[in-house]
Amino acid sequence: MNFPSSLIENAVNELSKFPGIGKKSALRMVLYLLKQEEAAVTKMGEAIIKLRKEIRFCERCHNVSDLALCNICSNPKRDPQLVCVVEDLRDVMAIENTNQFSGNYHVLGGLINPIQGIGPDQLQIDSLLNRIKELEVKEIILALSATLEGDTTAFYLSKKLNPLGVSISAISRGIAIGGELEYADEITLGRSIANRIPYRT
Amino acid sequence: MNFPSSLIENAVNELSKFPGIGKKSALRMVLYLLKQEEAAVTKMGEAIIKLRKEIRFCERCHNVSDLALCNICSNPKRDPQLVCVVEDLRDVMAIENTNQFSGNYHVLGGLINPIQGIGPDQLQIDSLLNRIKELEVKEIILALSATLEGDTTAFYLSKKLNPLGVSISAISRGIAIGGELEYADEITLGRSIANRIPYRT
Known part of the structure; x- marks a missing residue:
């Protein structure tokens, strides 16, 4: 041009x-x-x-924050022993919008992606391990994308977290609420059958 | 959010x-x-x-320019008596890319659009009329979009330009080069038949 x-x-x-x-x-x-x-x-x-x-990041969870400790980490009503691990601040915003989570977050700042040259060292993984020891975290929820990078990062994290004796869970995958079975992809549908849960009325 | x-x-x-x-x-x-x-x-x-x-506009054609007179208006190889009227600088760039036009431009800065509150007074129309008188412009080419706003502006301009005795033309409309008849819309196809030109080999 x-x-x-x-x-x-x-x-x-x-x-x-x-x-x-x-x-x-x-x-x-x-x-x-x-x-x-x-x-x-x-x-x-x-x-x-x-x-x-002027952007600052929370010292504990690495989410963006106006203060040294973000609103979520400094909120005494939230459980610091339950930590949800996410990729970036959009995921924090999405989960906060559900009003279903009362623990704290840990923002990795990305996912392991060898093609883009992003390895574990560039993510906030060491600080997660330190945090688990220092604050006696009991449960880690892995809320990462269901992609190759997300699964790789989850696998790497589970290897690092297992020796610490912390309980590890992952968000459930399946057919979306209101979603129709015939339009679901095979992998999601297959996984939702394998991971079926007791029916509650 | x-x-x-x-x-x-x-x-x-x-x-x-x-x-x-x-x-x-x-x-x-x-x-x-x-x-x-x-x-x-x-x-x-x-x-x-x-x-x-720091943006400046050419005094004559109102296109954006680093100097008081833009590169096109100050180029002695270009014909100042042939003026192509366009909506904005993207149109100038598009026509310049064809290398088919050796005249000057006049950038209106918009199209008449009553819904958005844009009337003739907000466009560079008075300066076009002055320019035609001062520089003895012989031909005006209307290169405006084939939309309601473009047609309205072209109609308004033709009413203003007719008394000045300048010759007025408009860019041709029709089926694009390489375009297939069966996929053309009816209005374009109909107009391309009405405005047919002698076949040249």
Whole structure:
């Protein structure tokens, strides 16, 4: 693409770095910015800069936080001996939205992915092991994606956690509530039969 | 959505202002930013702020430009008496990519759209009329979208341009090169028959 101005070219190159945003979408975003008030665009740019510059992570669970200890870890009503291990903050938000979990979290910051060069050392695994010893954690719930990377990470974690004597569980997989059997994939359906639970009325 | 940090909430709110970007996509963008180096994120934020703050528009054609007169308007090899009227800079870029046009442009900055409250006064129409008189423009090519707004704007312009004695043309509509007749919509196909041209070998 030939841009009529270096400012446009620069902004398009920067915005197209976002995942899923190509040059055409970035140009559309640039045109949107050009039509806005200068103050509004400055506010957006500053929000982006400030986000990365001032972000802090909870010392205990590594979720993003405005304080040294996040709202969840510092909440005395939540059980620090029940820890749910997740990939990133979106998973924390999703589980919090269910209002079904009263323990704490541990945010790994990614999943083991040899193709992208992400090994166990780049994830918050050592701090999880220390935390289990220090805070006498009783149960670890693995809430990782049902993908190759998620399963690899879960397997690695279980090997590290087993010697610590902590009980390990994983979120249940199966047919979604309201989902129809005929449209479910074979693996999910097969697993939901193998992992069947007693019927409760 | 409940965000674990006000910085995240702010950035998500700002990024979801972009057209086509919802809260979930914005959160995905925020997670991407958190994983980047601070310097790279600052660079992106500054590119956005600088874009809006320092952008200049060509005095003559109103396209974005680094100089008072854009590269196209100041190019002596291009014909200033042939002016192609377009909606925005993407259209200029698209036509320039064809290498088929040697005239100048006039960027309206939008189309007449009563629903969005955009009337002729908000577009660069007066400056087009002045330019035609001052620079003795001979032909105006209307290259506007084939939408209700594009047709309305073209109709309005033709009413304003007719008294000036300038010749007015519009880009041809029809079946795309390589397009198959059976998949063309009826309006395009009908118009391409009505506007048929002599066959040249």
